[in-house]
Amino acid sequence: xxxxxxxxxxxxxxxxxxxxxxxxxxxxxxxxxxxxxxxxxxxxxxxxxxxxxxxxxxxxxxxxxxxxxxxxxxxxxxxxxxxxxxxxxxxxxxxxxxxxxxxxxxxxxxxxxxxxxxxxxxxxxxxxxxxxxxxxxxxxxxxxxxxxxxxxxxxx
Amino acid sequence: xxxxxxxxxxxxxxxxxxxxxxxxxxxxxxxxxxxxxxxxxxxxxxxxxxxxxxxxxxxxxxxxxxxxxxxxxxxxxxxxxxxxxxxxxxxxxxxxxxxxxxxxxxxxxxxxxxxxxxxxxxxxxxxxxxxxxxxxxxxxxxxxxxxxxxxxxxxxxxxxxxxxxxxxxxxxxxxxxxxxxxxxxxxxxxxxxxxxxxxxxxxxxxxxxxxxxxxxxxxxxxxxxxxxxxxxxxxxxxxxxxxxxxxxxxxxxxxxxxxxxxxxxxxxxxxxxxxxxxxxxxxxxxxxxxxxxxxxxxxxxxxxxxxxxxxxxxxxxxxxxxxxxxxxxxxxxxxxxxxxxxxxxxxxxxxxxxxxxxxxxxxxxxxxxxxxxxxxxxxxxxxxxxxxxxxxxxxxxxxxxxxxxxxxxxxxxxxxxxxxxxxxxxxxxxxxxxxxxxxxxxxxxxxxxxxxxxxxxxxxxxxxxxxxxxxxxxxxxxxxxxxxxxxxxxxxxxxxxxxxxxxxxxxxxxxxxxxxxxxxxxxxxxxxxxxxxxxxxxxxxxxxxxxxxxxxxxxxxxxxxxxxxxxxxxxxxxxxxxxxxxxxxxxxxxxxxxxxxxxxxxxxxxxxxxxxxxxxxxxxxxxxxxxxxxxxxxxxxxxxxxxxxxxxxxxxxxxxxxxxxxxxxxxxxxxxxxxxxxxxxxxxxxxxxxxxxxxxxxxxxxxxxx
Numbered sequence: 001x002x003x004x005x006x007x008x009x010x011x012x013x014x015x016x017x018x019x020x021x022x023x024x025x026x027x028x029x030x031x032x033x034x035x036x037x038x039x040x041x042x043x044x045x046x047x048x049x050x051x052x053x054x055x056x057x058x059x060x061x062x063x064x065x066x067x068x069x070x071x072x073x074x075x076x077x078x079x080x081x082x083x084x085x086x087x088x089x090x091x092x093x094x095x096x097x098x099x100x101x102x103x104x105x106x107x108x109x110x111x112x113x114x115x116x117x118x119x120x121x122x123x124x125x126x127x128x129x130x131x132x133x134x135x136x137x138x139x140x141x142x143x144x145x146x147x148x149x150x151x152x153x154x155x156x
Numbered sequence: 157x158x159x160x161x162x163x164x165x166x167x168x169x170x171x172x173x174x175x176x177x178x179x180x181x182x183x184x185x186x187x188x189x190x191x192x193x194x195x196x197x198x199x200x201x202x203x204x205x206x207x208x209x210x211x212x213x214x215x216x217x218x219x220x221x222x223x224x225x226x227x228x229x230x231x232x233x234x235x236x237x238x239x240x241x242x243x244x245x246x247x248x249x250x251x252x253x254x255x256x257x258x259x260x261x262x263x264x265x266x267x268x269x270x271x272x273x274x275x276x277x278x279x280x281x282x283x284x285x286x287x288x289x290x291x292x293x294x295x296x297x298x299x300x301x302x303x304x305x306x307x308x309x310x311x312x313x314x315x316x317x318x319x320x321x322x323x324x325x326x327x328x329x330x331x332x333x334x335x336x337x338x339x340x341x342x343x344x345x346x347x348x349x350x351x352x353x354x355x356x357x358x359x360x361x362x363x364x365x366x367x368x369x370x371x372x373x374x375x376x377x378x379x380x381x382x383x384x385x386x387x388x389x390x391x392x393x394x395x396x397x398x399x400x401x402x403x404x405x406x407x408x409x410x411x412x413x414x415x416x417x418x419x420x421x422x423x424x425x426x427x428x429x430x431x432x433x434x435x436x437x438x439x440x441x442x443x444x445x446x447x448x449x450x451x452x453x454x455x456x457x458x459x460x461x462x463x464x465x466x467x468x469x470x471x472x473x474x475x476x477x478x479x480x481x482x483x484x485x486x487x488x489x490x491x492x493x494x495x496x497x498x499x500x501x502x503x504x505x506x507x508x509x510x511x512x513x514x515x516x517x518x519x520x521x522x523x524x525x526x527x528x529x530x531x532x533x534x535x536x537x538x539x540x541x542x543x544x545x546x547x548x549x550x551x552x553x554x555x556x557x558x559x560x561x562x563x564x565x566x567x568x569x570x571x572x573x574x575x576x577x578x579x580x581x582x583x584x585x586x587x588x589x590x591x592x593x594x595x596x597x598x599x600x601x602x603x604x605x606x607x608x609x610x611x612x613x614x615x616x617x618x619x620x621x622x623x624x625x626x627x628x629x630x631x632x633x634x635x636x637x638x639x640x641x642x643x644x645x646x647x648x649x650x651x652x653x654x655x656x657x658x659x660x661x662x663x664x665x666x667x668x669x670x671x672x673x674x675x676x677x678x679x680x681x682x683x684x685x686x687x688x689x690x691x692x693x694x695x696x697x698x699x700x701x702x703x704x705x706x707x708x709x710x711x712x713x714x715x716x717x718x719x720x721x722x723x724x725x726x727x728x729x730x731x732x733x734x735x736x737x738x739x740x741x742x743x744x745x746x747x748x749x750x751x752x753x754x755x756x757x758x759x760x761x762x763x764x765x766x767x768x769x770x771x772x773x774x775x776x777x778x779x780x781x782x783x784x785x786x787x788x789x790x791x792x793x794x795x796x797x798x799x800x801x802x803x804x805x806x807x808x809x810x811x812x813x814x815x816x817x818x819x820x821x822x823x824x825x826x827x828x829x830x831x832x833x834x835x836x837x838x839x840x841x842x843x844x845x846x847x848x849x850x851x852x853x854x855x856x857x858x859x860x861x862x
Contacts, residue, residue, distance in 0.1 A: 033544070034687040034698040039628040039730045061759040062662075062850040064629045065394060081629060084394055108630045111662060111850045117630045134542030134730065135628030136517040 040117065040135025044106045048073050048080075048116065052099045057084075062111045066137070069118070071101060080105070080116040083137040086130055093128055100124075183263045185212040188219065190258055190268045191240065197273040198247040202310035208258030208268055210239040217261035221245075229254045230274070236261065247310070251276045279359040281308040284315065286354055286364045287336065293369040294343040296447050297749050297773035304354035304364055306335040313357035317341075325350045326370075332357065345783075347372040347447035373449035373749055373771075373861045374469035379407035382496040384561065384580045386588040387465070387479055388512075388599050389489030389755060390765040392790055395422040396514045397487035398599040399463070399479075400580050400590040401436075402496055402561045403455065405443055412441030412455060416562055418578045418590050419460050420597050421485040422515050431485055433460040434578070434592050435562070445469060448771045449751060449861055450783065453477070453493075461485060466785035466795075467493065468751035468771050471862040473715035476753045478767035480787050480795075488767035488789045490755040490856070494714050497583040499561035503602050504528045508682055508703035510724040510734040511577075511589060511600030514626050514635075517541040519734055520569055520598070521701045521726035522550070523605065523683045530554050535683040537701040538569055539732040542628065544699070545571045546685075546728070555579075565589065572596070585706055586714040600734060603724055606706030610682040614704055616646035618740035620811065620833040622841065623700070623725055624855050625733020631696065632659025635757060636731055637855035638697060639831050639841040641740055641811050642670055650674045654809045656829040657695045660757065660853040662846030665695050666829065667809060678704065685728070698729040702737060711736055712837050713859065719834055740811055741834040746803075747776030749861040752784060756842055756854025764790035768856070770799060778802050786819065794820070803830065815840070826852075836860040 050073035057067045066083035080103055086093050095101070102122040108115060118130045131137050192207035208219045218238045223229035223245075230248045237243050245256060251274050260266040288303035304315045314334045319325035319341075326344045333339050341352060347370050356362040384402045391397040401417025415438030421431045436457040445451035449469035456462050461483035467475045473495035479486055503526045510521035522536025531553040537546045552568040558581055565577040576593040585604025591597055624637040640655025653670030673689020682704035688694055705711055708720040723737040754768040770784020780801045786794040801817025811832050816825040828840045842854035 033546075033685075033728070034690050036690075036696055036698045036729055038542070039631045039696060058763060061763065063759070065633050065757070065759065065763050065851065066629070083629065083634075106630075110630065110633075111846070115630075131628070132541050135630060136541040136626070137629065137634075139515050 038134060040106065040119075040131070040133070042119075042133050045104055045119065046107065048078060048103045048105075050074070050078065050101065050103075052095045052097055052101055053077060054097070055095050057087075063113070064110055064115060068115075069095060069101070071103065078116050079114065080118050082118055082121070082130055085137045085139045086128055093123070095123075105130075182212070186260050186263045186266050187211050188258055188260045188266050188268045190256075190270050192242065193270050194245055194256055194272050196271075197275050199275055199277045199310040200247055200249050200251060201277075201312070203244050203246045205242045206245050206256065206270070207237070207240055207242045210260045210262070210266075213239065213260060213262045215262050220259045220261050220264070222257045222259065224255045224257065225252075228252075229256075247272070247274045250274070277310055277358065278308075279361075282356050282359045282362045283307045284354055284356045284362050284364045286352075286366050288338065289366050290341055290352055290368050292367075293371055295371050295749065296343055296345050296347060296373055299340050299342045301338050302341050302352065302366070303333070303336055303338045306356045306358070306362075309335065309356060309358045311358050316355045316357050316360070318353045318355065320351045320353070343368070343370045345448050346370070370447075372445075372447035374445055374472060375407070376410055376443055376445040376451070377408035378472040379405055379443060379445060379469065379475070381405065382499065382561065383475070383493045384496045384582045384588060385465075385477060385491065385493035386580070386590070386599070387477055387489035387491035389479065389487045389767060390514075390757075391421050391485065391487035393422070394765070396597045397421040397485070397489050398590050398597070399489065400578065400588045400599065401438065402499075402580050403438055403441065407443055407445070410443055412438065412443060412453070414438060415441070415455065416560060417455070417457055417460070418592055419457075420590070420592075420594075421487065422597055430594050430597065432592065432594055433457065436460050448749070448783070450769075450771050450785070452480075466769050466787075468753070468769050469861065470713060470751045470859045471716070474713040474859070476751045476769050476857070476859065478753060478755070478769040478785070478787060480767070480785050480793060482789075482793065486789070488755065488765040488787050490753050490767045490769065494582045494586070496561055496581060497715065499581050500558060501581045501584040501587075502526075502528050502555055502557050502563060503579075503587060503604070505607075506605035506681065507602050508605055508705050508724045509589075509600065509602040510701075510703065510726045511591070511598040512625055512732070512734045513591065513596045513598035515597045517626055517732060518572070518596070518598070519625065519726045519728075519732045520567070520572075521703055521724060521734065523681050523703045524550055524553070525681070526555065528555065528557070533681070535679070535681065536569065537685075537726060537728055538571055539726065539728045540571060542730045542732070544728045546701070547683075564592075582714050585709050586711070601711075601724065603705040603709060603711055605682050605704060606708060608704075608707050609680050610678055610684075610704045611680060612644070612648060612676070612678045612684075613646045614678050614682075615644035615676060615684070615702070618643045618811070619722065619737050620740045620831045620839055621725060621735055621737040622831075622839045622855055623697075623727050623733045623735030625727055625731060627659060627696065627731035632661045633757070633759070633851050633853070635660060635853055636695075636733065637756065637841045637853050639829065639839045639855060640670060641809070641831050644676060648675050648677070650676070654812060655694065655697075656841050656843050657697055658841060658843050658853050659695055660851045662844070662850035664843040664845065665693060666843060667806065667812065668693050670694070676702070678702070682723075684723075696730050697727065699727070701726045701728050712738060712857065716836075719836060738833045738837065738839075740832070744832050744835040745776060746774050746813075746832060746835070746838065746858075749773050750780075750838075750858040751861055752782065752799075752856065752858050754840070754842065754854045754856035757851065758788070758854075759851030763851070764788045766854070768854075770797075771861070772799055772801075772858070778804060780815070780817065784819075801825075830858070836862070
């Protein structure tokens, strides 16, 4: 009897499993997303320290658009891309020549020139977030709105 | 003499004698006569058929033709004829008496002759008539084949073509034809009456003419009614700018009677704070329209600075626009203006939507069902700065009914919280939306889905798409554009697909295959997606949300009854953007008048965003020419820039073409790739290379003017 009950249980389980398909018809929309390498890879970040040589708000043609910071480091001058957003709003920052800065970001090449993509910049006791972990420039007004964003991707 | 020998000699000699006459009879018996005589007189270069008959020439050797004075007496074709056959005599170019001589070929001493007096042309006898007339009316830039025949012109000098008013009446290719030959007349860019004149080249006093009325593509009076407009772009601080609204236009009077708009411009001027003008009443404005459909619209909002838009009419219900001013908050911003049909409409039943907030680097798209006040069911996706969420519900989202064609939406993305939008009605199935909460800065569209049920078969035919948005700076300049085409297999993959992708890094991906490894899905509610194959060389573009629209709805030209179907689209990967998917017709043409626009960014000489709207005429094979207003906001406003381009189809990928065009004759051309959806719609993407355009990105449309 227990053996029969076991078989019935198995059959019921199978039946439920088979019926479950139509009940989740929307799963036909399921698609495994193609995963691509991040364009900004935090694992490749480095830290640069130096002093501000120049702030270039309107860079030359053929550069990444938005403001650049020219930083004198022990290895020479570095072209660091900041974008325009951190200069914006009532908390917008400013830099002065000779000011010490500590940059976290990655070095890349754009149009055959080296450029340092800054994610955070430390000036004295404050740390300014320039871009997020994916490399997008951060708009100061967006902080509150995007604070709740989960870093977990959904399943399609 | 031996008689026997004599008989033998006679027997042999008589046949020999007969044979010695050659079977041609007696040469002396041959005679010749001109049986078809030339006229007594001919004009110089005039022709006449003549013939001569040889008699008693059993060899049928025929006739040799000649004339005197030798060398100046004319020509014969042919110079030798059979007896009785015709030759064509052409009189010489100089006047004087001529003797035409027919000689027996067998016996050249046997001749016949005829005297002809060659006269100079009597120019007064020449006449000319247009034998293939132009149509009574043509639209500006349209072409027609015409022909004229000259009579009594023995010089065969042909026809010279001209028209009035001189300089503004059109062109002829070629401007000179042989009598009866065809020329192609192309109407001017300006409307009005034109007189086409065919002139005898031999006698310029002999003319024939035909009147043609050149009609404008559109007139201001055609643009009358309430129109919903939107323009999205970037301001001088390289930050988002959008304006959406509706205006009541009295085109006949050249005025804008009233209107309303919502506008945001983030960061121009000191402080870089969002500038919002919400529910801003438009008090007045003006409109002018040129014969080629290009025009200017000015709007005077109550709060926002006055705006000027350049535009090009596609048809009376659909107009491409780009902002063309220098007010303190303005930008380069492009979009369209469409006749508003049912202002009380609110999104109901099934809908697809897509919005982009470039400042906060996010897109939201999906499908939803609405009862007119709340979203009841939904499937949506978002990409928030490269963090992708898919297949979530928009629970708690609500609508307010429109007043004067404007309503509001509270859109609840669980990953963002509520966002508030204003929506402006185009019609029951199209709504332009703009975020008004001052927190986010998104804009986009909502499209009805009709009553169709969707499935993977919905993507089984051919489609064209474009998509543009933002990407993490570093790989490119921070923005991108792409366009392409594909055909689904009806179940889960692509049978074909190709795209051009430009990150602004000077190395655009050209004609990249989209086929290998690509999969797609589509649910019954129109919620679907495309995952490009992992090995494809797509510069990081990988995943798209695809949200089907009503198969009868033309999402590029919402009041157009044809060209329906397709989808709204969002880019859901490291990059993020929005776009459209539209059906691709079989064997479309690219001929005639087209409205054209492009929105983009250029840094060849100086950083600037740009907006571009104009009108071109395509010859249907390889050339476009036209004019456009170019707003390079950070450099200059350039009105009526000349455009000249060439294009060529991609022999491998039907539907894809490449184009090079210059602006104001610049030495360096711009490179575009075109994807043709239909004879009425072409999507294009700028694909400049390092040699002429690092940082150059643009995308837009060509839409046939009707």
